[in-house]
Amino acid sequence: MNLTSRQYLTTPIYYASGSPHLGHAYTTFVADCYKRYYQACGYEVLLTSGTDEHGQKIERTSAKNNESTESFIQKRSDEFSRLWIDLGIELDAFQRTSSPEHKSLVVEFWKRLQQKGDIYKGHYEGLYCVECEQYFTEGDQCPVHRKPLEHYSEESYFFRLSAYQQKLIDHIEKHPDFIVPSTRRNEVLSFLKSSGLHDLSISRTSTRWGIQVPDDSRHVIYVWIDALAAYLSALGPLDGKEIEEYWPNTTHFIGKDILIFHAVYWPALLWSAGLDLPRQLVVNGWLTVEGRKISKSDPETIIDPVSLTEITGCDGLKYYFLKAVKLGQDLDFRKDHLIELLNADLANNFGNLFSRFIKLFIKHFPDGIDLDTQILSTANQHILTAVSAKRAAFIRALEKYELSIAARIFIDTAALLNASFQQREPWKIANREELAEYLWTVHQCLETLTLLGYCFIPGIIENARGGLNLGNPPVFKEPLGDVNGSAAKKSGVKVRGIESLFPRL
Ligand SMILES: [Zn+2]
Secondary structure, rough: OOOEEEEEEEEEEEOOOOOOOOHHHHHHHHHHHHHHHHHOEEEEEEEEEEEEOOOHHHHHHHOOOOOOHHHHHHHHHHHHHHHHHHHOOOOOEEOOOOOOHHHHHHHHHHHHHHHOOOOEEEEEEEEEEEEEEEEEEOOOOOOOOHHHHHHHHEEEEEEEEHHHHHHHHHHHHHHEEEEEEHHHHHHHHHHHOOOOOOEEEEEEEOOOOOOOOOOOOEEEEEEHHHHHHHHHHOOOOOOOOHHHHHHHHHHEEEEEHHHHHHHHHHHHHHHHHOOOOOOEEEOOEEEEEOEEEEOOOOHHHHHHHHHHHHHHHHHHHHHHHHHHHHOOOEEEOOOOOOOHHHHHHHHHHHHEEEEEEEHHHHOOOOOEEEEOOOOOOOHHHHHHHHHHHHHHHHHHHHHOOOOHHHHHHHHHHHHHHHHHHHHOOHOOOHHHHHHHHHHHHHHHHHHHHHHHHHOOOOHHHHHHHHOOOOOOOOOOOOOOOOOOHHHHHHHHOOOOOOOOOHHHO
């Protein structure tokens, strides 16, 4: 990756028509993982989430609940913002599309499209899915929601999307990493190449619940433009310093259901407004629960993520998703699998490793170890080399968005150290120098291990590093675990007693 010193990461601006569920949590975990990774690499990182609070569906849902639209969206928005706190996710901005600063940015954005000559007034007649807030050209039911499409006929403003077709194809072809994984990139390219792009209807007269079109109060701005612009308004005004500094280094983490909005409409709108495109779209798959699609009509699929963290902790739940899903592919969430995976990886493997190491260390070297020798034995060098290789492979996987592979490398590294314990049986080493050198070596390796685990299980890692007498949060730039050289010259190491890092579930 060729990056400047700043990173701007976003989750979707979640649609506030219902309460958050596991699918929302999953995408946000991915974004949080990369926030921590970039921070550990020394970048200045901003992570934004928020709620999309306009549109006909919200107006209808609140009316159905006999609630004012304002109080309905306030509750939904509070649920989302509280969820991220409860899940241990540190957002830098939570943007609500009902906020005044967002509204004024959207109006400004609209005016830019107008100045460019990309907006014209016309008439739309067609089939509409209110759930998607999208027109469809064929079929009588929505392919996503399996609900009958509604016939709409209304005056509408249009955006000249068709003018950007070739530019979009060129951009995606020239930037192979613009959309990852590549299956999604190919999907967008074939969509763009297979048919002529229609101009996009970007205003509605069928709802009042939205941001008014400048100088034409009968129309409200299409909810998708409104929502996408929240990525910008979370940074500040359009001509502000933050947008200039952060926007070109933007990564949008999204689900595949909103791919076309982000990969086709959004870039064209940005170009029209005279702005750069985000650097990358990272697209994850569907989540199903025990084999079933998450749906309000199937209450068993609506699992409150916080109720799960009461069993697993925030880190446990996050680790499960990042390890169990190959990014981009669908995941079927099964509770027995969750428990099984966490017990195997975090309790038996990672947690045990730390507790046996720290017990042994404290027993023999309560005051710490100062290594006299600069030359390690070959056996100890081998362990450092092996862990160093794991660290390099881990970074490669993470940079390619292979999160499940990165998580596996992390846990394989713990397994490798457990195996070294079994083989060397340090509790039988009678020579004090030899024992000191071995425990010193393992301490170096555990330091590297905490670095690998940090983006997945930050809370647990903080405790683990406390036990190793190391500072928090970890930093990727230090030459950790390097063979001899700099690592062997490090000063003495110490440990402190800790509680179990991850109790068996
Ligand atoms: Zn739909």
